[in-house]
Amino acid sequence: MSSSQRTIVSLHAHPDDEASKGAATIAKYVAQGVRAVLVTATGGEEGEFLNPAFKGRDPRELPELRMKELARSAEIIGYHEVELLGFRDSGMPGSEANNQPACFAAVPLEDAVRPVVAILRRERPQVMISYGQRQDSYPHPDHLRVYEVAKAARDLANDPQFAPELGAVHRVEKWYWSLWVRSRFEALGRAMAAKGIELPFRMAERAGDDDLVTTRIDVSATIGVGRAALLAHETQVDPSSPFWFALSPEELASIYPYEEYHLVDAPIGYQETDLFQGIGG
Structure with a gap:
């Protein structure tokens, strides 16, 4: 990639994570000419058919369907x-799948980091998005490993002593x-309550990362993209789900038109509205 090409690399654990986390942000920047690269660590093999329309289907079909x-x-x-990246889904915390030696959370960290370093050196992004260090409310092994891999890969991609065969340092x-962000889900919860819909308990009670917000992206023009992308994962979502689909994109944009992020190593009190703020070119 040319160093002048604005590029974002997003790291996710499973198919459908890219739809439920930051889809509108990526769509917004793509519309501005930014190159966007998605890195998906696992095939989501430990998922289930969550859409009633797939009742009775052979579970062995799921991995191929999820790739499509x-x-x-x-x-x-x-x-x-x-x-x-081709690693196996590690399953939920405490599940038997955690013991699979080929699962993402169990492979040696360097084995998971090397392909990400190669991607960073080839794509040369100015911006990388991953999950964060604070994951107490949803400690999925694969999400925790995404954080570990992102942290290590960012450091090692710029280390000339590490794997020079993977490309020039970046x-x-x-x-x-x-x-x-809890304030977002409280706003959505109030709008759903007005329609007689309650938030699922695990979401209603989940602690928020509001104190970590440094970056608030206005996605009012692309907020419907996440909904459409999530519906593409038809094995994983019930299209009649009131939680995911009760509010239209127009309603979402009027209630809470933002997606929020934490910029690592930002100074105390730092706030911005653009992922590329401060980056030249």
Whole structure:
């Protein structure tokens, strides 16, 4: 990639994470000419058929179906490229899948980091987005590992002593964590309550990352993209779900038209409205 090409690399754990976390942000920047690369760590093999329309389907079909859904979702969002790391889904905390030696959370960290370093050195992004260090409310092993891999890969991509065969060193200028912002879900909860819909308990009670917010992106023009991308994962969502789909994109934009992030190493009190703020070119 040319050093003048504005580029974002997003790291996610499973197919459908890219749809439920930051899809509108990526769509907004793609519309501005930014190159967007999606890195998906696992195939989501431990998922289930969550859409009643798939009742009775053979579970062995799921991995192939999820790859097709991922491709559709990425196209809807606008990603220019999808990189599959090819690790196995680790399953929920405490599940038998955690013991699979090939699962993402169990492989040696360097084995998971090397392909991400290669991607960063090839794509040369100014911005990288991953999950953050604080994951107490949803400690999925694969989400925790995404944070560990992102942290290590960012450092090692700029280390000339590490794996020179993976390409010329590159410094990712800005590393962001996607956040679970409680004020957003409280606003959505009030709008849903007005329609007689209650938030699921685990979401209603989940602690927020509001104190970590450094970056608030106005996604009012692209907020419907996440909905469309999520619907592309048809094995994983019930299209009649009141939680995901009760509010129209227009309603969402009027209630809370933002997606929020934490800029790693930002000074205390730092606030911005653009992922590329402070980056030249």
